[in-house]
Amino acid sequence: MGSTKKIGLIGRLDPECELFDGQTVKTRMMYRLLCELYGEENVVVVETKDYRHNAPRVVAQTVRCLLTCRDVFVSLSRNGRKAFFPLLSFAARHLHTRVYHNLIGGWLAQDLEECPQQVSYLNDFRVNWVESHQLVGKLEELGVGNAEFLPNFxxxxxxxxxxxxxxxxxxxxxxxxxxxxxxxxxxxxxTVEKLCSEGLDCCLDVYGPIDPSYKEEFETALSRCVHAEYKGCVAPEKSVQAIASYDALLFPTKWKPEGIPGTIIDALAAGVPVIAAKWQYYDEMLEDGVTGFGYGFGNNELLADEIKKFIELGNGANELRKGCLARAVAYSPEAVSDVVAAAVDGERLRD
Known part of the structure; x- marks a missing residue:
């Protein structure tokens, strides 16, 4: 790996560290990995934060990236894919740019059903890394011939x-x-308020950025739920330290496109059992009675029963704790770095 080789990364890093969403965190993790593998001075970044309002900067960075980098990593949201994929497909075909698409989220198959012309873009790339084995199969059925599994980390x-x-x-x-x-x-x-009203001794702390459209409703809920408290945001690198002091993580998601959430990785690494709605990829990350408990997606009224089941374990929850720690190994940087290096350096050796 010579120092003159440049690696491009197109995605939202948010250098001011104002954002804590899954897309931004995942892009930062890949940036750090690429810096470790190839040197920070050799990673050329196209910052896509607010790209629509910063078009001249983003265009200039993109042109520089594509002219100086043979290998370009891409981590984009749904809208970002629509904006950048035609250009990246052109670069792959005519500039021989090697594009490594690291998918954000788990909804790409549905996007392709709505917009099938994107299949040709994806097939122009060297690889489309996705977080789910199920999704690899779905993409293959839709004609994507280069989808491969790469765990979120x-x-x-x-x-x-x-x-x-x-x-x-x-x-x-x-x-x-x-x-x-x-x-x-x-x-x-x-749910926690209901359990407390039934005599169970428990409380809930809420972490994360507040969606502006939900702020008023959330503040109303806080005033109503006296056993819940908002704790603000935590830097991604400090997430395990924050979660580790809790008995269990609650994940009652109602979001259908849920992929492989970073918060679940945090909980596993902290040895904190997860009580979750069974979203589409639940079984790829979690296992009932091993890492915690789950219930049917869209049935959050069942959350209370699963919490009671967890409480009934008492110190038996330490078995779930061990299961979480064992499962966390699959989502470490060490589980990914060899795959990334082999993809890039293998292509270089064939030049």
Missing amino acids: KYLDGTEVPESRYYGPGYRFCTFSRVQELKGIGDAMD
Whole structure:
């Protein structure tokens, strides 16, 4: 790997660190990995944050990236894909740019059904890395011939997590995601409040950026739910440290396009069992009775029963804790770096 080789990265890094959403965090993680593999000075970034309002800058960065980099990594949202994919397809065909698409989210198959011309763009790329084995199969059925599995991964803060701890009354639960209706935050708050009214000793802390459209409703819910508290945002590298002190993570998502959430990786790495709605890729990350408990998607009224099941375990929850820690290994940077390096350096060796 010579120092003159440049690696491009197109995506939203948000250098001011104002954003904590899954897209931004995933792009930052890939940036860090590429810097470790090839040197920070050799990674050429196209910052796509607010790209529509910063078109001259983004165009200039993109032109520089495509003219100086043979290998370009891309992490874009649904709208970003529509804006950049035609250009990247052109670069792959005519400039021989090697495009490595690292998919954001889990809804690409549905997008292709609505916009089938994107299949040709994807097939022009070297690889389309997706977070789900199921999605690889769906994309193949739709004509994408280069989809491969690459797990979502996170750099964490190295917090020491013991394999066992005490579980008892005074249960502390948390949510760790965007604070919006589709993440089921209000349902989690109402559920904990209901359990407290039944005599169970528990509370809920809510972490994450508040969606502006949900702010008023959320503040109303906080005033109603006296056993819930908002704790603000936590830097992605500190997420395990924040989650580790809780008994369980609640994940009552109602968002159908849910992919492989970084917050679940955080919980696994912290050894914190997950009580979740079974979204489309639940079974690829979690296992009932091993990493926590799940219930049918769209049935958040069942969340209370699963929390009670968890509480009934007492210190038996340490078995779930061990299951989480074992599962977390699959989502570490070490699980991904060899795949990324082999893809890039293998292409270079064939030149």
